[in-house]
Amino acid sequence: MLITGAAGVVGTMMRSRLRREGRVLRLLDREPLPPAEPGEAVEPVTGTLTDPDVMAAACDGVDAIVHLGGHSRENSWAETLAVNIDGTHTVLEAARKAGVGRVILASSNHAAGFRLVADAGPDGLPADSPARPDTYYGVSKAAIEALGSLYHSRFGIDVICIRIGACFERPSDVRALSLWLSPDDAGRLFEACLGHPSPGYRVIWGVSANTRGVCSLAEAEELGYRPQDDSERFAAGAAPSDPSARYLGGPFTTAALGEPN
Ligand code: 15L
Numbered sequence: 001m002l003i004t005g006a007a008g009v010v011g012t013m014m015r016s017r018l019r020r021e022g023r024v025l026r027l028l029d030r031e032p033l034p035p036a037e038p039g040e041a042v043e044p045v046t047g048t049l050t051d052p053d054v055m056a057a058a059c060d061g062v063d064a065i066v067h068l069g070g071h072s073r074e075n076s077w078a079e080t081l082a083v084n085i086d087g088t089h090t091v092l093e094a095a096r097k098a099g100v101g102r103v104i105l106a107s108s109n110h111a112a113g114f115r116l117v118a119d120a121g122p123d124g125l126p127a128d129s130p131a132r133p134d135t136y137y138g139v140s141k142a143a144i145e146a147l148g149s150l151y152h153s154r155f156g157i158d159v160i161c162i163r164i165g166a167c168f169e170r171p172s173d174v175r176a177l178s179l180w181l182s183p184d185d186a187g188r189l190f191e192a193c194l195g196h197p198s199p200g201y202r203v204i205w206g207v208s209a210n211t212r213g214v215c216s217l218a219e220a221e222e223l224g225y226r227p228q229d230d231s232e233r234f235a236a237g238a239a240p241s242d243p244s245a246r247y248l249g250g251p252f253t254t255a256a257l258g259e260p261n
Pocket of ligand 1: 072073108109110164165166167176249
């Protein structure tokens with residue numbers, strides 16, 4: 001199995017959590033990765049996912065890809081286009097050529113960042129809520145969901161797009177209490193996506209079972225995800241959020257477009 005962006009925030013947290021008996025984790029990042037620990041079945045590879053030759057080699061012999069690589073926040077249009085959109089096309093093309101059967105794409109709440117939190121019914125906003133990007137970054141996530149759909153429909157690759165909420169060790173502010181995906185639940189979610197016999201193409205939210213949750217869990221639960229964490233235990237220490245939190249994307253909806261944040 002291949003993880004792109006393995007040195008990033010989520011990639012780093014998944015390295016130990018996606019460790020399984022008999023599974024070799026090939027870890028790709030443009031930044032050097034910590035070497036394999038004794039007994040750890042990993043193959044660190046340094047290279048950029050925007051390079052088709054690097055991706056072809058990285059996909060060789062792989063059964064599934066967890067694609068976490070790319071810019072994880074707002075950036076210039078040129079960077080966002082090159083790394084997030086064109087880069088994901090390069091990943092999917094390499095997957096197709098190498099016969100990789102399953103690709104899990106890290107989408108984001110920012111693909112639908114201008115959805116109003118107040119529109120979430122009792123079951124939360126549906127995971128296939130049409131895109132309402134809040135940034136160029138959000139546009140790139142909507143675009144990779146569309147690319148994933150294309151590669152499923154044309155080539156039969158199982159593609160699951162996870163609209164990740166806020167995946168950190170702990171939620172930092174009140175908005176993040178609604179969107180938190182604990183690292184352990186993220187591991188559970190990726191395992192569910194990897195283990196389902198035939199998911200086809202899906203868009204799901206990546207969140208924990210948060211008391212203040214605003215995103216539907218039903219679509220991820222259909223895949224077998226059983227979240228065990230709730231952000232509420234961090235509520236007392238959470239910083240207040242500004243009024244932008246009426247939108248799912250919170251501060252991304254007001255940040256300067258195209259400027260790294
Ligand atoms: C994201 O998509 C980012 O990758 C992450 O850094 C957070 O900003 C998160 O969204 C969020 O909405 O809090």
